[in-house]
Amino acid sequence: MKLYFANTSPYARKARMVILEKDLEPQVECIFRNPFEESPDLKQANPLGKVPALITAEGQAVFDSPVICAFLDALTPEPRLIPDDGTRWHVLTAEALADGILDAAFAIVMERRRPEEQQSPMWLERWETAILRTVSALEADLSAFTGNLNLAQIALGAALGYLDFRLPDIDWRTGDPKVSAWFAEFAERPAMKATDPASA
Incomplete structure (x- = not known):
């Protein structure tokens, strides 16, 4: 998988923290892209040209930080960041x-x-x-x-x-x-x- 991010993006920071907290670094390659510069691969991953943008192992594009974080959370059962219970x-x-x-x-x-x-x-x-x-x-x-x-x-x-x-x-x-x-x-x-x- 590939995660397009920018160091100063707080939205990308959320996704990067989820990757670290869930020990997903071996599965996700983090690739720096400046969304204010011409980035064809970023725009292919997200036509809006915004970070973060995730490309799954199957080549599917996933974007918007809440969606990416939920996708990453579903990859492994622990630690569960979005509870399955009443909370x-x-x-x-x-x-x-x-x-x-x-x-x-x-x-x-x-x-x-x-x-x-x-x-x-x-x-x-x-x-x-x-x-x-x-x-x-x-x-x-x-x-x-x-x-x-x-x-x-x-x-x-x-x-x-x-x-x-x-x-x-x-x-x-x-x-x-x-x-x-x-x-x-x-x-x-x-x-x-x-x-x-x-x-x-």
Whole structure:
């Protein structure tokens, strides 16, 4: 199998962490591609030209990080990152919430790359407010991100790591000590350190 990724993509980081946490490195070749450059093989794997994109052993293209992560999780029974029991939807909903933080953060990063006079203060504020509101909601209920490792934890680790990497001016820690402590501990996992974009 082949996984097309970019070091700084938090979405690709999710997939790379799943590969590491499930010991799938022998089965998946990780291939760096810059989605902002001409990459014919990446566009063949995903016509949208986005990373991550996975090519299975059978040559099937799988893309979008939640789908790739679910596919990879199904390859081996342990550790199961998407539970088969009654907590399955709780974990998947929590993953979507963490991905929402990522989406808002990525939107801010892209907006800030536009000429300043073309940027929308309204949207920048809206996205930042959504991020801080969501982190505060997690502060009130971190239940989906505790216990045995699951996909929601990986998604949140990637999301908060991306905030620190690209948007250090957004102070998501103040007022949310539980989330801050959770991330400080999760960031020590070998898979987080191995995929840290700051060390790429």
